[in-house]
Amino acid sequence: MTFIYTLRYMLDPRTNTPAKDEKLIDFVKKGRIDDVAFFINGEELNHSHLTKAETQVWLDAIKPLQKKLSDIGVTTSLNPWTTIMHSDRGYRVNPEIGFNTFVDIDGNKAKDMACPADPTWRKYLAATYAQYASIHPRRLWLEDDFRHYNHTPLKLMCFCDYHMQLYNEKLGKKETRAEFVKKMLQPGKPTKERQIYLDQARQEMIENEHLIEQAVHEVSPETDLAQMTSYPDWHALEGRDWEKLFKALAGEGHPKVARPHLPAYNEVAPLAYGRNFEEYTRITAAFLGENAEFYPELESYMYSPLVKSNAFTAFQIITAALIGSQGILLNLYDMMGNGINESWHYAEMLADIKPFVNQLLENRLPLDHLRGIKVLVDQDSSYHLQTTAGKNVEELLPHEKNWASLLGAFSFATSILPVNQKTSLENEIIAVSGQLLRNLANDQITALLKKNLVLLDGESVQVLLDRNLGNLLHVKNAEWHPVRTNYQSFEQADGHIVDGVKNPRITMLQHTGNYLKIEYQPQSDVNVWSFAYNSIDEKLGNVMAVIDQHIIVLPMDQDPRHGWDSQFITYKQGLLQQMLDSIKPVDYLIGMPNVKLLVENDGQKAWLANFTLDGYQQIKWHLAAPLVSNEATIVRKVGNSVKKTKIHINVENGIASIDEPLAPLETIQILF
Ligand SMILES: [Zn+2]
Structure with a gap:
């Protein structure tokens, strides 16, 4: 080909x-x-x-x-x-x-x-x-x-006279451009x-x-x-x-x-x-x-x-x-x-x-047939999401890409799954962020949350609370604490060890969003893995938690400029791996930060791509399911040709060890 x-x-x-x-x-x-x-x-x-x-x-x-x-x-x-x-x-x-030119949201004419x-x-x-x-x-x-x-330098369009006429016809009343735009963005x-x-x-x-x-x-x-x-x-x-x-x-x-x-x-x-x-x-x-x-x-x-x-x-x-x-x-x-x-x-x-x-x-990668955590996205999100100030058009942008970049960097096998109001999923691992859940009906949300292993961010939790679905997470009370307001300063995973560090800490101060402090109903099945602290080491409240042994909550929203940058640290990677391991086996690479892992549904093919300048001497793959075979072929580029190497893979405690290196910036394919 x-x-x-x-x-x-x-x-x-x-x-x-x-x-x-x-x-x-x-x-x-x-x-x-x-x-x-x-x-x-x-x-x-x-x-x-x-x-x-x-x-x-x-x-x-x-x-x-x-x-x-x-x-x-x-x-x-x-x-x-x-x-x-x-x-x-x-x-x-x-x-x-x-022909006529466009007029932008501020009334500027091209x-x-x-x-x-x-x-x-x-x-x-x-x-x-x-x-x-x-x-x-x-x-x-x-x-x-x-x-x-x-x-550039004009903004979102089109609000020309012709478009305003079209909008007003559908609206059934006459609004000026400014009135119409204000309503469009209204919280x-x-x-x-x-x-x-x-x-x-x-x-x-x-x-x-x-x-x-x-x-x-x-x-x-x-x-x-x-x-x-x-x-x-x-x-x-x-x-x-x-x-x-x-x-x-x-x-x-x-x-x-x-x-x-x-x-x-x-x-x-x-x-x-x-x-x-x-x-x-x-x-x-x-x-x-x-x-x-x-x-x-x-x-x-x-x-x-x-x-x-x-x-x-x-x-x-x-x-x-x-x-x-x-x-x-x-x-x-x-x-x-x-x-x-x-x-x-x-x-x-x-x-x-x-x-x-x-x-x-x-062996083309089958986009719609990949194993791993499914990051949900929806093309219709700007229809349903709610703005906070109603001032900027950027408030209409969905925040659905955060899990994709984070989990990819963490070397979890992932795929991206577009959803709609008919989507129904069962026994999957799904990751949801932003206001995606606003696109769905309450019974659809309930089914998604009940039938899958679910990763949620703080914005998603807020949607559940707005919909009176807080019971699905056993939420007793929840309140937002804006970043850098002399409240939360860092997150600490009390009682856990990652990378040999006991009670590892992750910033809640820089390049991070606001903190949703969630209090859970007493006697509910909630296992809290990390807590928010202030700058003088006083414990404030819950951060990461596993609810009913299948819902993981990361109760943060995103920084307008830096998104989830604060989460890109191996402490969070290790914590998330351990949390998922406590629920069910998932595919991820061990000790290979920023190496992407993609795995075909049937386990016949895998792709590893090293997005760093560090090389690795060995590949360690934590398996979601047994390998289809312990014999495989690694396909890699050597010089100006293709090298296919037959390999034997040792599996111990659900971890496959492959004695093959991965060079900086290298992509390889494993065929079973
Ligand atoms: Zn126009």
């Missing part, structure tokens, strides 16, 4: 030369590129929305290269850089094209960015996509400016205004993609349409319905094709990347499911080895396998027309890892 390398490439129609074309062809051959996605009207060469004649200049420049690439078995795709437009940057819509419901823009965009389709690209991409937010029960906004944003994007799909497939039925995506929590804030949106774009007989965001435009610490990979890349992939095709975004803005090493680039490409990617979109070179830079040695690096990524794809 071939892991598709798609090179995103800027050809400047005005200054391109045969020498640049030759370099491109040479790079494609040496770097084993399968597909070239040509930018159209991108970044520095972007000149607002183009007329038909201006667009044709780009297509005419691409066509001769398309032929040359085809001669060497390489496909051509297109990456037009604008749909709505990323930001204004001094441009205005050409009056000849003449000059060059489209209103996504504007009928003229819709017609223009569909016609322009039909024009792109005239060269029959393999894949035709929609940029990630196809969204209602991140159009307490979500308003009709909020629902109307989200419904409209959701629906208009689906309609737009459908219009584009119809126009494109009339001209080029064989072309796959593909969508670039951003942060899933922000997409929730524009009401994104992942399945409907991607189906509308794909059309009949075509796959859902996505470019999930890979959260490192520059090189960052691999363990920090590991957290964001869970929060953005894995959650996005989960919303689309394993039937979708993924080509994640490898980008090195501002480009060159000065912002990202080849080793880190290779690590990002290889770990794309952890969402079952079929390939990758490579944004390795700038968008100004410099073309290929051979001195950066990308071709060698790409060729070097190609056999390994091809091999990983032979």
Whole structure:
């Protein structure tokens, strides 16, 4: 199988030369590129929305290269850089094209960015996509400016006169933009205004993609349409319905094709990347499911080895396998027309890892069939969550990614599970954070909590209390203590030992949220594992607890900037492992912080990926279930080839020991 390398490439129609074309062809051959996605009207060469004649200049420049690439078995795709437009940057819509621009939540009017419901823009965009389709690209991409937010410096849209008219019609009364927005964000029960906004944003994007799909497939039925995506929590804030949106774009007989965001435009610490990979890349992939095709975004803005090493680039490409990617979109070179830079040695690096990524794809990771703790997410959370101040649109962002990054760093086997009002789970291990439970009915919540091993955060507990479901946790009384108010200072696991440290402490002061102090009903089955203390060592109340031997509570919310950073310490990791061990066996790695473990449902395949600069001499895997066999094959990259090693695994007390090393940044596969 071939892991598709798609090179995103800027050809400047005005200054391109045969020498640049030759370099491109040479790079494609040496770097084993399968597909070239040509930018159209991108970044520095972007000149607002183009007329038909201006667009044709780009297509005419691409066509001769398309032929040359085809001669060497390489496909051509297109990456037009604008749909709505990323930001204004001094441009205005050409009056000849003449569509209306959007107005943001504060009433600021864009000059060059489209209103996504504007009928003229819709017609223009569909016609322009039909024009792109005239060269029959393999894949035709929609940029990630196809969204209602991140159009800097403007904020969430659209609140133009036309949209206000649409909203008011559905509302059945007339409100000004300011009145409508205030209601949208208002604390307490979500308003009709909020629902109307989200419904409209959701629906208009689906309609737009459908219009584009119809126009494109009339001209080029064989072309796959593909969508670039951003942060899933922000997409929730524009009401994104992942399945409907991607189906509308794909059309009949075509796959859902996505470019999930890979959260490192520059090189960052691999363990920090590991957290964001869970929060953005894995959650996005989960919303689309394993039937979708993924080509994640490898980008090195501002480009060159000065912002990202080849080793880190290779690590990002290889770990794309952890969402079952079929390939990758490579944004390795700038968008100004410099073309290929051979001195950066990308071709060698790409060729070097190609056999390994091809091999990983032979046993593609089955996104919807993974073992371990299921982190629940819901695309509809912005519909139901409650704001606290009602001042900022960020209050509508779901807080559902915290367990994913924490448990992934703790080396627990996890998967991400999108839920809805029909979801019913039994005998699973689930992790819930933020206000996700507000999406569900009381009987559904009760069943989830009763029939599964459940991890809950403080915000989830608050939802239960608001719903008068505190009895499910035997809560007698609960009260929030804001962080840094001279109350709680640290958490202490009295009577427990982690890493040889007795009664280990974890901060409750820095990079942490507020503390929900829960008092439990007397004689209830609650085992408290840690307690809050103040700065003079006085015990204040309960922190982590196991309720009814199957519900674990971490009674904190999140810091607005730092999320759950305070929890990323091996004391908490060890504590959580011990708490889970006291209930039932789960899959995790021992003594390998920041190594991700993914395990197929049937235990036939496992993936280990080291998101640190430390290497490990041995693999120790705490098993949730007996191994399917004690004989296995380890697949790893050695030099520029694939090495398969037969191994024998010793299991003692439910822990598998594998005498094989794991190098810094290395990913391996274990096949049973
Ligand atoms: Zn509008």
